[in-house]
Amino acid sequence: MGKVTVQDLLVRIEALEAKVEEFKPRDRGPKSTRQMTDDDARNVIWGDMKDLSHKEAAKELGLSYGQIYSARGEFTFKKLWKEYWDSKGKK
Numbered sequence: 001m002g003k004v005t006v007q008d009l010l011v012r013i014e015a016l017e018a019k020v021e022e023f024k025p026r027d028r029g030p031k032s033t034r035q036m037t038d039d040d041a042r043n044v045i046w047g048d049m050k051d052l053s054h055k056e057a058a059k060e061l062g063l064s065y066g067q068i069y070s071a072r073g074e075f076t077f078k079k080l081w082k083e084y085w086d087s088k089g090k091k
Helices: 007-019 038-045 053-063 067-070 078-088
Strands: none
Touching: 038 067, 038 078, 053 067, 053 078
Protein backbone atom coordinates (compact mmCIF):
# COMPACT_ATOMS: atom_id res chain seq x y z
CA MET A 1 0.00 0.00 0.00
CA GLY A 2 1.52 3.26 -1.09
CA LYS A 3 1.18 6.71 0.28
CA VAL A 4 -2.31 7.36 1.73
CA THR A 5 -3.78 10.82 1.42
CA VAL A 6 -6.35 12.49 3.61
CA GLN A 7 -8.74 12.28 0.66
CA ASP A 8 -8.22 8.49 0.50
CA LEU A 9 -9.03 8.23 4.20
CA LEU A 10 -12.19 10.32 3.81
CA VAL A 11 -13.41 8.05 1.00
CA ARG A 12 -12.78 4.97 3.16
CA ILE A 13 -14.53 6.54 6.16
CA GLU A 14 -17.59 7.38 4.06
CA ALA A 15 -17.71 3.79 2.74
CA LEU A 16 -17.51 2.42 6.28
CA GLU A 17 -20.24 4.79 7.48
CA ALA A 18 -22.50 3.53 4.69
CA LYS A 19 -21.88 -0.08 5.77
CA VAL A 20 -22.61 0.72 9.40
CA GLU A 21 -25.97 2.22 8.39
CA GLU A 22 -26.92 -1.19 6.93
CA PHE A 23 -26.67 -2.79 10.38
CA LYS A 24 -29.70 -1.15 11.94
CA PRO A 25 -31.46 -3.48 14.39
CA ARG A 26 -34.66 -5.19 13.29
CA ASP A 27 -37.92 -4.06 14.79
CA ARG A 28 -39.00 -6.89 17.06
CA GLY A 29 -42.10 -5.15 18.32
CA PRO A 30 -43.02 -3.45 21.53
CA LYS A 31 -40.98 -3.24 24.69
CA SER A 32 -42.31 -5.10 27.68
CA THR A 33 -44.45 -3.15 30.12
CA ARG A 34 -44.71 -5.99 32.65
CA GLN A 35 -43.68 -9.52 33.56
CA MET A 36 -45.26 -12.41 31.76
CA THR A 37 -47.65 -14.48 33.90
CA ASP A 38 -48.50 -18.17 33.74
CA ASP A 39 -51.85 -17.25 32.19
CA ASP A 40 -50.09 -15.19 29.49
CA ALA A 41 -47.79 -18.12 28.75
CA ARG A 42 -50.67 -20.58 28.48
CA ASN A 43 -52.45 -18.19 26.14
CA VAL A 44 -49.52 -17.75 23.74
CA ILE A 45 -48.35 -21.38 23.88
CA TRP A 46 -51.63 -23.25 23.32
CA GLY A 47 -54.44 -20.78 23.97
CA ASP A 48 -56.22 -18.14 21.91
CA MET A 49 -52.99 -16.46 20.83
CA LYS A 50 -51.08 -19.57 19.74
CA ASP A 51 -51.53 -18.75 16.05
CA LEU A 52 -50.42 -15.12 16.31
CA SER A 53 -46.87 -14.17 15.46
CA HIS A 54 -44.52 -13.45 18.36
CA LYS A 55 -44.70 -9.75 17.52
CA GLU A 56 -48.51 -9.65 17.35
CA ALA A 57 -48.94 -11.58 20.61
CA ALA A 58 -46.43 -9.31 22.33
CA LYS A 59 -48.26 -6.20 21.20
CA GLU A 60 -51.64 -7.56 22.36
CA LEU A 61 -50.35 -8.43 25.84
CA GLY A 62 -47.95 -5.54 26.44
CA LEU A 63 -45.02 -7.95 26.47
CA SER A 64 -41.82 -8.11 24.44
CA TYR A 65 -41.01 -10.30 21.45
CA GLY A 66 -38.35 -12.02 23.55
CA GLN A 67 -40.79 -12.97 26.29
CA ILE A 68 -43.11 -14.63 23.77
CA TYR A 69 -40.21 -16.30 21.96
CA SER A 70 -38.78 -17.67 25.20
CA ALA A 71 -42.11 -19.05 26.39
CA ARG A 72 -42.92 -20.69 23.06
CA GLY A 73 -39.41 -22.05 22.67
CA GLU A 74 -39.59 -23.83 26.05
CA PHE A 75 -36.81 -21.66 27.50
CA THR A 76 -39.11 -20.29 30.19
CA PHE A 77 -42.30 -21.53 31.85
CA LYS A 78 -40.89 -25.07 31.90
CA LYS A 79 -43.41 -26.22 34.50
CA LEU A 80 -46.23 -25.25 32.12
CA TRP A 81 -44.55 -27.12 29.28
CA LYS A 82 -44.18 -30.17 31.53
CA GLU A 83 -47.91 -30.03 32.28
CA TYR A 84 -48.63 -29.67 28.58
CA TRP A 85 -46.45 -32.59 27.51
CA ASP A 86 -47.72 -34.75 30.36
CA SER A 87 -51.29 -34.10 29.22
CA LYS A 88 -50.30 -35.15 25.67
CA GLY A 89 -48.44 -38.24 26.91
CA LYS A 90 -45.16 -37.02 25.37
CA LYS A 91 -41.63 -36.22 26.48
